[in-house]
Amino acid sequence: MKSIYFFVAFALCMMTGCKSDEKNAEEEKKRIFQIEKIDENTGLQQMQVSQIQQEITCNGKKYQFSVLREPAKDLPQVKSDMGLFLDNRITVKILRENGSKLFEKVFTKKDFAEYLTEEYLSHSVLEGLVFDDVNTSEKNVLTLVASVSYPMTDLYTPFSIVVSETGKMTLSLYEDKIEYTPLEENIENATGMN
Numbered sequence: 001m002k003s004i005y006f007f008v009a010f011a012l013c014m015m016t017g018c019k020s021d022e023k024n025a026e027e028e029k030k031r032i033f034q035i036e037k038i039d040e041n042t043g044l045q046q047m048q049v050s051q052i053q054q055e056i057t058c059n060g061k062k063y064q065f066s067v068l069r070e071p072a073k074d075l076p077q078v079k080s081d082m083g084l085f086l087d088n089r090i091t092v093k094i095l096r097e098n099g100s101k102l103f104e105k106v107f108t109k110k111d112f113a114e115y116l117t118e119e120y121l122s123h124s125v126l127e128g129l130v131f132d133d134v135n136t137s138e139k140n141v142l143t144l145v146a147s148v149s150y151p152m153t154d155l156y157t158p159f160s161i162v163v164s165e166t167g168k169m170t171l172s173l174y175e176d177k178i179e180y181t182p183l184e185e186n187i188e189n190a191t192g193m194n
Contacts, residue, residue, distance in 0.1 A: 107146065158173075
């Protein structure tokens with residue numbers, strides 16, 4: 001009888017341990033993909049608010065660069081195999097050394113729509129935007145990199161945003177796009193579309 005009791009207790013511990021491992025794996029995945037909140041009623045997920053402020057240099061001139069990514073409740077929600085997500089809005093500001101504004105813009109994924117299919121747009125979010133120090137140094141022009149991605153996956157399309165010394169912006173697919181853009185079959189698998 002004791003051996004049956006021990007076996008049942010052992011089995012319960014194992015099941016609890018497995019559930020704990022699954023919960024830890026899910027928590028780790030949320031951390032990696034910067035998921036801050038999941039609505040218990042709707043399952044709607046949102047990424048963390050993210051703010052970057054740094055001093056950057058281009059052609060010997062210093063600038064103050066700031067990026068604010070925020071979940072945007074007023075934008076259409078994004079549905080994928082990974083669940084339901086809020087899209088993001090990203091505000092970029094670049095100030096000259098004297099404090100005057102060189103560039104300011106609020107980005108949504110619609111700013112990149114001419115480079116993406118409607119299918120891709122409907123299942124993706126504007127994930128992030130950062131300063132591209134390497135291309136800025138090599139090309140002597142302020143360069144930023146943005147990504148539009150399928151939430152909670154590594155499928156994304158990167159974009160290059162160049163800001164001139166007069167504050168004019170040009171946007172294009174990132175030079176190394178071929179290495180990063182998901183293949184059509186991967187897009188179909190990520191969205192559950194066939």
